[in-house]
Amino acid sequence: MEQNKGETDCMNSDKNFEEMAKDLQEKINRDEEKTYSKKVIKEYRNPVNFGFIERPDATGQVKGPCSDTVRMDLRTRGNTVQDARFWTDGCGASIACGNMLTKMIKGKTIEHALKITSDELTAVLDGLPKENLHCSVLAVNTLHKAIENYKKNME
Ligand code: FES
Numbered sequence: 001m002e003q004n005k006g007e008t009d010c011m012n013s014d015k016n017f018e019e020m021a022k023d024l025q026e027k028i029n030r031d032e033e034k035t036y037s038k039k040v041i042k043e044y045r046n047p048v049n050f051g052f053i054e055r056p057d058a059t060g061q062v063k064g065p066c067s068d069t070v071r072m073d074l075r076t077r078g079n080t081v082q083d084a085r086f087w088t089d090g091c092g093a094s095i096a097c098g099n100m101l102t103k104m105i106k107g108k109t110i111e112h113a114l115k116i117t118s119d120e121l122t123a124v125l126d127g128l129p130k131e132n133l134h135c136s137v138l139a140v141n142t143l144h145k146a147i148e149n150y151k152k153n154m155e
Contacts, residue, residue, distance in 0.1 A: 036093070037126035043096035050099065051085050058153055060146030064138035066090070070098055072139075072146045081105045081113055086142070093132035097139035100125055105143065114147055116140065 032041055056073035063069045068090030075083035084105050086098035101121055105113040118136040122128050128136060 032092075035129055036096075037128075039100075039124075039126045040093060040096040040128065043099045043125065044092040047095050047099040049085050049102040050087065050095065052087060053083055053085050056085075058146045058150035060142045060144070060149055062138060062142040062145050064090070064094075064134060064141075066134060066138075068094055068135075068138070070094060070138050070142040072098070072102070072142045074146050074150060076110070076150065079109050079111070081108055081110065086139070090138070091132065091135060093128055093135040094138060096125055097121055097128075097136045098142075101139045101143060110147055110150065113143060116143070 052071075053073035053075050057076045058074045059071065061069060061071040068088060070086060070088045070090060073085045074081055084102035086102050088094045088098055101116070104116060104121070104124065118133070118140045121136045121140060122133065125136070
């Protein structure tokens with residue numbers, strides 16, 4: 001079947017668009033790899049703990065100096081963090097920090113969770129760019145807020 005010129009032009013422009021989109025995605029990936037560690041990229045591309053817990057035992061929500069917000073929900077059993085989820089409207093680094101931090105506290109005691117510092121979180125992620133260090137502080141502050149609320153709920 002013969003194709004008219006309009007169809008051929010249209011198919012060519014679809015192909016050009018696909019190639020442009022692919023090139024752009026590859027450039028974004030290269031820029032990310034230059035900026036972030038492999039672990040940071042892995043965590044923010046697949047944030048398994050992103051979301052909310054229905055009727056959590058405690059929640060913390062903190063707005064950072066960058067105006068981004070992180071929320072963390074905890075489900076506890078006894079003194080142990082049984083489940084943890086986070087939500088953020090922040091940057092990719094804040095997603096990586098929230099995801100890694102929730103992984104680090106699951107199955108651990110509240111006291112253990114409270115001792116995790118932003119420096120430790122950053123180290124577990126194999127580092128963050130200087131301009132993203134506050135994202136790990138925001139994640140840890142949010143966890144502290146959730147634990148503070150947990151303790152209030154226990155009173
Ligand atoms: Fe605001 Fe990362 S959390 S820039």
